[in-house]
Amino acid sequence: MKQTVLISLRNQEEGLVRLIGVFRRRGYRIEKLSMSINQADDMKILVTFSCNQLTEHQLLHYVKKLIDVVTVEVVDDHSNFAERYITAHQSA
Amino acid sequence: MQLSGSEMIVKCLLEQNVDTVFGYPGGAIMPLYDALYDAPIRHVLTVHEQGAAHAADGYARSCGKVGVCIATSGPGATNLVTGLATAFMDSSPVVAITGQVATSFLGRDAFQEIDIVGMTMSVTKHNFLVRDLSSLAEIVRMAFRIAASGRPGPVLIDVPRDILLAQGEFVPGFSFEKENASTDVSYQQAVISAADAISNSERPVMLVGGGIKAGQTWEEARKLADTIGIPAVSTLMGLGAFSVKDAGFLGMTGMHGHKTANWAVSEADVILGIGTRFNDRITSDCSKYVQGKTIIHLDVDPAEMSKNIPADIMIIGDLRQTLNTLNDLFLQRPSVDFSAWRKKIANWRQEFPIEYKASQLNAPWMMKHMSENIAGKSVVWVTDVGQHQMWAAQHLQIGTPREWISPGGLGTMGFGLPAAIGAQIACPDKQTVLVVGDGGFKMTGMELYTAINAKLPLIVVIINNQALGMVRQWQELFFQQRYSATILSRFDFVSFSHACGASAVEVFNPSEFSSAFEQALQSERAFVIVANVETGDLVDPMVSPGQSINQFVR
Ligand SMILES: Cc1ncc(C[n+]2csc(CCOP(=O)(O)OP(=O)(O)O)c2C)c(N)n1
Numbered sequence: 001m002k003q004t005v006l007i008s009l010r011n012q013e014e015g016l017v018r019l020i021g022v023f024r025r026r027g028y029r030i031e032k033l034s035m036s037i038n039q040a041d042d043m044k045i046l047v048t049f050s051c052n053q054l055t056e057h058q059l060l061h062y063v064k065k066l067i068d069v070v071t072v073e074v075v076d077d078h079s080n081f082a083e084r085y086i087t088a089h090q091s092a
Numbered sequence: 093m094q095l096s097g098s099e100m101i102v103k104c105l106l107e108q109n110v111d112t113v114f115g116y117p118g119g120a121i122m123p124l125y126d127a128l129y130d131a132p133i134r135h136v137l138t139v140h141e142q143g144a145a146h147a148a149d150g151y152a153r154s155c156g157k158v159g160v161c162i163a164t165s166g167p168g169a170t171n172l173v174t175g176l177a178t179a180f181m182d183s184s185p186v187v188a189i190t191g192q193v194a195t196s197f198l199g200r201d202a203f204q205e206i207d208i209v210g211m212t213m214s215v216t217k218h219n220f221l222v223r224d225l226s227s228l229a230e231i232v233r234m235a236f237r238i239a240a241s242g243r244p245g246p247v248l249i250d251v252p253r254d255i256l257l258a259q260g261e262f263v264p265g266f267s268f269e270k271e272n273a274s275t276d277v278s279y280q281q282a283v284i285s286a287a288d289a290i291s292n293s294e295r296p297v298m299l300v301g302g303g304i305k306a307g308q309t310w311e312e313a314r315k316l317a318d319t320i321g322i323p324a325v326s327t328l329m330g331l332g333a334f335s336v337k338d339a340g341f342l343g344m345t346g347m348h349g350h351k352t353a354n355w356a357v358s359e360a361d362v363i364l365g366i367g368t369r370f371n372d373r374i375t376s377d378c379s380k381y382v383q384g385k386t387i388i389h390l391d392v393d394p395a396e397m398s399k400n401i402p403a404d405i406m407i408i409g410d411l412r413q414t415l416n417t418l419n420d421l422f423l424q425r426p427s428v429d430f431s432a433w434r435k436k437i438a439n440w441r442q443e444f445p446i447e448y449k450a451s452q453l454n455a456p457w458m459m460k461h462m463s464e465n466i467a468g469k470s471v472v473w474v475t476d477v478g479q480h481q482m483w484a485a486q487h488l489q490i491g492t493p494r495e496w497i498s499p500g501g502l503g504t505m506g507f508g509l510p511a512a513i514g515a516q517i518a519c520p521d522k523q524t525v526l527v528v529g530d531g532g533f534k535m536t537g538m539e540l541y542t543a544i545n546a547k548l549p550l551i552v553v554i555i556n557n558q559a560l561g562m563v564r565q566w567q568e569l570f571f572q573q574r575y576s577a578t579i580l581s582r583f584d585f586v587s588f589s590h591a592c593g594a595s596a597v598e599v600f601n602p603s604e605f606s607s608a609f610e611q612a613l614q615s616e617r618a619f620v621i622v623a624n625v626e627t628g629d630l631v632d633p634m635v636s637p638g639q640s641i642n643q644f645v646r
Contacts, residue, residue, distance in 0.1 A: 013221070013223075014209060014210075014213070014219070014221065017210065017213065018213055021213050021214060025214055055398075057398075058395065058398070058399060061393075061394045061395035061397070062395050064394070065393070065395055066218075067217075067218045067238060
């Protein structure tokens with residue numbers, strides 16, 4: 001099953017690696033990823049991933065546990081949303 | 093106030109009431125060692141950085157304060173990794189400070205540069221590479237806060253050498269944010285459903301895990317058990333939350349759990365799991381484990397919910413609050429009659445008595461003997477990993493939460509001795525007794541020299557079966573007695589101990605053990621008892637791997 005989430009992260013250098021590490025360690029496959037950093041230095045990341053035996057719910061808990069993560073939202077679809085969203089974020 | 097980065101770290105450690113740090117110096121961390129030289133903080137020099145990390149962990153587990161370890165960049169930092177991973181798996185609050193090559197050298201594979209932040213991401217709760225002096229103090233404060241709050245865990249701070257040396261403005265003081273209590277509707281509903289499930293049950297069991305100790309909520313758990321009249325069992329990590337003397341406490345459950353405890357869990361219709369992750373050593377086969385049961389799961393960490401087994405009722409949040417709320421609810425309700433259930437449990441107790449043989453020296457007897465002869469001293473029992481660990485868990489008469497320290501999650505051989513050093517330093521008024529195998533002792537045994545230098549009256553009991561016993565046990569039972577790489581040749585532990593400056597005796601029978609233990613209790617320096625037991629002694633009971641937890645191999 002595929003799922004897309006929008007994650008808002010404090011832009012610390014390690015934040016992105018830490019986030020991706022959680023996906024890998026817990027056995028989720030990232031299928032698509034877009035990101036942007038705005039002037040206020042916060043980072044938005046849109047990830048589409050497929051689940052393994054752990055549920056997507058479980059993953060969200062692990063992501064939320066990361067100290068750099070501010071919010072996590074489940075969103076509908078990567079392709080429709082990503083370009084528009086990321087562009088808007090960058091110019092904000 | 094103008095201070096160097098190193099001085100700021102020392103100031104921040106003092107703000108956090110740190111009185112002891114464990115570490116090992118080297119090039120990149122030298123500026124911090126210079127600041128420590130005349131700081132009012134005890135520095136314990138270990139033999140190896142792994143020892144420093146385990147000692148900080150043992151310190152934290154024995155007294156509840158954050159343990160601190162320090163290492164240099166490169167090999168010093170990598171040597172910490174096993175210790176951090178051990179603390180991580182057992183949710184122990186540790187702060188590690190590592191030196192790093194100067195900022196201008198980062199990323200150039202400079203001498204002793206290693207990406208320790210990248211390397212420890214998966215074994216720390218959080219970690220930091222300090223990139224400028226202005227953020228240093230706040231990072232140290234944050235590290236302590238993160239390590240100790242919520243579900244505790246290790247935090248690493250990597251500080252480049254130039255930042256340790258740079259001068260800057262230091263503003264003292266720190267704020268402590270308290271985590272908010274849960275009040276939302278789903279939380280309240282879950283608590284009520286949990287109470288209903290227990291009220292309507294016939295055979296409930298409370299399962300206590302290490303989270304009760306990490307959250308320091310054993311009083312509340314005992315009170316709740318008492319109010320409900322529910323029997324309790326413990327995981328390896330939760331031992332001590334209930335006393336073995338508590339009438340309703342049935343002992344340890346899991347792979348090598350007490351038979352009564354495992355039977356009670358198997359036959360239960362409600363499991364109230366508190367601060368446990370329902371690890372595979374506890375559940376054995378998950379689907380059999382949950383069959384016919386309502387699982388109520390209380391934990392501070394939402395990520396634990398339904399991770400290993402599906403929970404029917406999940407209550408996420410501060411354990412103290414939840415336990416108190418449940419207790420209040422039950423006080424208002426008419427009490428439930430669990431006498432039939434208690435009778436059944438009493439029958440199992442009769443059917444599976446714990447018996448001791450004193451005809452020849454054996455570990456279960458030694459555990460019982462030590463518990464009975466500790467002579468009224470407060471004690472901290474520390475173990476390593478293997479058969480001796482299980483014998484200790486099963487047969488020591490553990491009465492209070494902080495008196496049991498064992499590396500449950502990672503199962504790290506070599507943890508025992510350095511962790512015992514940390515515990516003895518944190519609790520000078522208690523007697524620390526380490527129970528360790530001959531294999532595991534050899535892994536970090538040089539730390540005996542640390543114990544001597546730190547003048548610690550540690551008691552070390554080496555259960556010497558001349559084998560990597562736990563692995564050998566599995567070979568005996570499941571690998572047709574093919575003892576591949578598990579039989580150890582004789583080693584002269586007594587001479588080794590003497591070389592480190594410790595007292596040591598070797599014993600072969602119960603009466604020799606008994607007098608050696610008496611002697612050890614009087615000793616003012618580390619005292620090693622080499623207790624020779626049969627290589628073939630096996631840990632009983634043992635659940636058949638992959639079966640339900642009331643099906644025993646032996
Ligand atoms: C660092 C590490 N390496 C390997 C193991 C696997 N292992 C688990 S128990 C055990 C045997 C331990 O032997 P010993 O220390 O003599 O204790 P005993 O089981 O004999 O009491 C081994 C090798 C481990 N847990 N940790």
